[in-house]
Amino acid sequence: MKLRLLPLFVAAVPVIVLSSGRWTTMSRPYASQIPDKPEVVFKNDPKSPLEIVAISLSEVTAEKPKIEFAVFNKSPQAVIAYAIQYETFSQSSKAGGSLITNEPSESQALQPGQSDRQVIGDDATYSDPIRKVILYVDYVELASGSNWGPDVSKASETLAGERIGASIVISGVKRLLQTKNAEQILKLLDREDFALDIPPSATSYWTKGFRAGVGTVKSRLQRAYQESGVHAFEGEINKPFDASRNRR
Secondary structure, X not given: XXXXXXXXXXXXXXXXXXXXXXXXXXXXXXXXXXXXXXXEEEEEXXXXXXEEEEEEOOOOOOOOOOEEEEEEEOOOXXXXXXXXXXXXXXOOOEEEEEEEEEOOOHHHOEOOOOEEEEEEOOOOOOOOOEEEEEEEEEEEEEOOOOEEOOOOOOHHHHHHHHHHHHHHHHHHHHHHXXXXXXXXXXXHHHOOOHHHHOOOOOOHHHHHHHHHHHHHHHHHHHHHHHHHOOOHHHHHHOOXXXXXXXXX
């Protein structure tokens, strides 16, 4: 499951340059060489469980960029969720956003030594050309429940809301399964007022995650019903929502 937060417009190059201090950066200034290619910087914190290790420059310009990269799990634990933060710079503006990945099951978690491929910026066109972009690992959640990162993206709040939203739908369907009331289950999946379950104190990040979790579970159950009928509900509801299930 991937949540895209805010527009993204980036480009990148596969050249590694080491720098001193906290960060190891990957950068090449294109401005003096190819006018339509922005500079890109990948900032890798040595303490991060994940490292950005590969990028591709296929079909990228400052107006219609596309970046392909991979994150490598260099920790001894599986990674079940993470966020990549980006900052973009044009001549007249600065912007940014996040890409949050929540692995759908323990078996699909990013295991030690494995890489996860990502593609961002492939669905947008911008009139204000991008001159520079910075990407870095912002948040990592490990299988043990521990986490790492500055969490500028508030990914921890988004993930918490997502899991609560999913659990509310799952709990409701489980209760109705005990009564064998398929009609009521279908009505539950048609509900549009799940927002009533959002706490008044919830942040916008938590709320966004909550809505995503509700929508994901509803879509899974509706698809299962269309494919196999009422009998599919019980099997589908017992599948994990994401890789954090064994901790709850």
